[in-house]
Amino acid sequence: MPDREARMDTVVVGVDNSDASTRAVEFAVDRAQRNSWKVVLVHVIPWTPYSFQTPTENEHRHREKEREVAAATEQVLVPMAEIAERGGVPHTEMVRHGKPSETLSDIAGDTKAVHIIVGRTGDSGLREAVFGSVASRLVQHAHVPVTVVP
């Protein structure tokens, strides 16, 4: 079994709190069953190294980061992983900080993924309306095929 899993292709699925994300994971699990893929569920917490912070924020940043990771794991990754688990698809989970589109693309590279799957709209409505969605950026920048699930 581990041998078989090692030979499987990897797909990266970008997930967040939205309904579109749930549909993306369901879609990914469905295709993973047919194509014998393993899925990497990734939640990216939007973060930039170029923000302006107070000294107190900096002092406690490490603890804050851990808190964000714990919250994302509990609220996003655990429910999404259950979908993959129910579908009987091999899965791993990751939480990262960064610019979502770039980070997903980097992780696809690191995990040698053959495909990235994301929902069309994320959970940050206004921001996306102004700056464009993660999906559209990803489509333009990714080095592997991207599927956008409506």
Added chain:
Amino acid sequence: MNPVDWFNSLSDTITGIVFTTVPFFGTEVPLIVVWLVIAGAFFTIWLGFMQVRGPRLAIDLVRGKYSNPDDAGEVSHFQALATAVSGTVGLGNIAGVAIAIALGGPGATFWMILAGLLGMATKMAECMLGVKYRREHADGSVSGGPMYYLRDGLAERGMGGFGKVLAVIFAVCMIGGALGGGNMFQSNQATAQIIAVTGGDDSFLAGSPWIIGLVFAALAGAVIIGGIKSIARVTEKIVPFMAVLYVAACIVVLLWNITALPEAIGLIFSGAFSPEGVAGGAIGALIVGFQRAAFSNEAGLGSASVAHSAVKTKEPATEGFVAMLEPFIDTVVICTMTALTIVITGTYALPDATELGGVALTSQSFETVLPWFPTVLAVAVVLFAFSTMISWSYYGMKATGYLFGDNQTAENVFKGIFLVFTVIGSAAALGPVINFSDSMIFLMSIPNLIGLYIMAPVIRSVIHGYFDRVKSGEVKQVVHQ
């Protein structure tokens, strides 16, 4: 005795002690300024002119080219630098420069720039040490700064007892610095500008500046006692834009007077070596230039090391390189802009220039070209003052925490005193405020620089070790997909 009178006599006493002068070529030279100049020159040579060799690496570090991707979400080099800069860029850059030119003539600018360049080396040394000897607590939060490197760094060199003494002296001085330069001076000059734009002597606030002080204290209190983070966050986010706006306004004034620019630059150079009508001549210009530059960029005082030590890195040298950019941004760029604006508009030569002093002189310089700018300047000044106050209250808190073992009561007492000084600062005259602020700020440099000299071998080996590994390719840039 009312609090302001009490403060004035306190200020006189302390200033007399800290600014002990010696006669030098017919002028009185304060030893403490010489102390800072020698440190800047020493570390410039000792570290091999990193101001010239290092900026490229420093900029690459700030751009994250050497950041470990696993550290995403932690404090980046940019964030540590930006936080330190917002504590440093304050009224020293706007009002302090005006004081320097009013007293030392245009030539003071030349010495200020030189002091900024030398200060880059001192800042590099102290901020590297801040990271190297910081304390990581169980919850992942970090405390760093001169208290820690003086205590632990000197202990490593077999001078544990002396290190502890220096650390305590430093912490006491930093509390004083937080109350003075980091608080009173800021509130004093912000108040001056608010009164100026609301009608000067006719302003409804002219008779009772303490009202503005109370408002400042209330807002600062909301942040540091009430824990209302949003006020601090908003300030931190607006300040960089204000800094850009301020420099842009300086450029507008310079462009407006572009034909006078060569003459202004000429005045800065000629005034540096043979000033006319400046008390103490070239030495006098040098002293005020260096003094105001040090007050503005804080190199050698150790304060910024507290802010820089929050960065996430395994290589303490990296933050040394990044911190080196701070005096450059603060003094070589922003202070020079203010200075050129004052020199080119000629306001420093007005008969009442010395009397105006501080922010009023800077404001008048802008007014000659942009009549509405003093109001914008008032907004910028209030924000700069406020962000500097927030940073320094933090420094003062860390010093209090160090002295009293993070005792909550002690920290609350400090916060209370801090806010009282905010109000006194707004009501007192500029003279005693600047003297007290200078005294407390410059006192920090005594324990700090003694420590830096003792740890000079460590400083050089860490900085050079990292620099050599970058040059040899052993430390590589991170490649993104």
